Amino acid sequence: QGLLRSDSIPEVGEDAAATVGMAETLSEEEQDELRKELAKVEEEIQTLSQVLAAKEKHLAEIKRKLGINSLQELRQNITKSWQDVTSTTAYKKTSETLSQAGQKASAAFSSVGSVITKKFEDVRNSPTFKSFEEKVENLKSKVGGSKPAGGDFGEVLNSAANASATETIAEQTQE
DSSP: OGGGOOSOOOOTTOOTHHHHHHHHHSOHHHHHHHHHHHHHHHHHHHHHHHHHHHHHHHHHHHHHHHTOOHHHHHHHHHHHHHHHHHTSHHHHHHHHHHHHHHHHHHHHHHHHHHHHHHHHHHHHTSHHHHHHHHHHHHHHHHHHOSSOSOOOHHHHHHHHHHHHHHHHHHHHHHO
16 A cells, blocks of 8 residues: 555655654554564665675785776776677668768768879870970980980979079079
């Protein structure tokens, strides 16, 4: 009958005055029975607290003997938590989605790289570039003289720049 009652049960630490109204509705016999039950529950709680404290002390002693310290425990907890996270369905789906996105991005970058390479080839094969390259070659042969024609474009530009700088210095010394 007491379990189905609709009145509220006071919380731990609640003011005793709040329970006075409830005590008036119980018979003396019911109150005695509840007091005995209360004492029994409090005693069980105290016993469980003592057992828990003893177990925690024993646990600490075992860890000390095994050389397990707080940092190692933290590391183990993080590892276990990470394993728990990676085994979830949400993580697996997210990982799979990101992997697919990475593959698509990689394919897109590869295709962009191919397009850029083709454009550079088109520019290099264009008549304007060929004309510019011939002019640089002519300049190189006039300035360099005995060096064989050819080489890569970077060498040609460096050679032309050096020749131009040499001509400028020669003109300044003549003045």
